[in-house]
Amino acid sequence: MFGRRKKVVVSSYDKSGKIPVIRSSICTGEQVAGFKDAISGKFEELMLLRDDKDFAEFLQCYQVEESEIKREW
Secondary structure, eight states: OOSOOOOOOOOOOOTTTEEEEEEEOTTTOOEEEEEEETTTOOEEEEEEEOSHHHHHHHHHHTTOOGGGOEEEO
């Protein structure tokens, strides 16, 4: 109960069919991380990014490099 940490679950994604994307709102500055299907363009939201800690967690959980991520407005 106390002192136990949650295990970080590493999830994989289809690198050939999905693109890691961060969607940012121009008005509010809210950022959402997820994956966009390369063929259909459908965006799958995975997590809300409130700070750099959340961004680092997204990179670690899905084994994505920062250079691979595209930003959309």
